[in-house]
Amino acid sequence: MLSNRYFTNGIDIYFDNVCGSMLDAVLNMTNHGRIAVCGMVSQQRLSQPEGIYNLFNLVIKSITMKGFLQSGYLHLFPMFLEDVVRFYKQGKIIYLEDVNEGLESSPIAFAGLFSGRNLGKQVICVARE
Structure with missing residues (x-):
């Protein structure tokens, strides 16, 4: 499972842009996550959207899940940028990259963004210097 393999202490906070099976896996997170x-990029082109099967974890683990639109928070962007740069420099932001080698791998990597196949930020390495 995703959280057991990469996050041995569990996931506390998750920012979801994908939904589908990725969100379903993350719902096995820590209490009060x-x-x-x-x-919901993985659901946009499906004729039959995927269901979420671990939804009961919201109840038994007291998980809070809230939807929002970025456009409702544009006025906070300058403060966000200042904070996120500081947190990154302090090593407080943990992220994963899914690196594919070569430009020829870009179609498969791009398609993976819409199906939830990638883990973390999708990167295409065109050439190593």
């Missing part, structure tokens, strides 16, 4: 939902 928090999920911000700002998109």
Whole structure:
């Protein structure tokens, strides 16, 4: 499982832009976890959207899940940028990259963004220097 393999102590906070099977896996998070939902890219082109099967974890683990639109918070962007740069420099932001080698891998990597196949930020390495 995703959270057991990469996050041995569990996931506390998750920012979801994908939904589908990725969100379903993350719902096995720590007690009082928090999920911000700002998109459902994996569901946009499906004729039959995927269901969420671990939804009961919201109740038994007291997880908070809230949807929002980025446009409702544009006035806070300057403060966000200042904070996120500081947190990054302090090593407080943990992220994963899914790196594919070569430009020829870009179609498969791009398609993976819409199906939830990638883990973390999708990166295409065109050339190593």
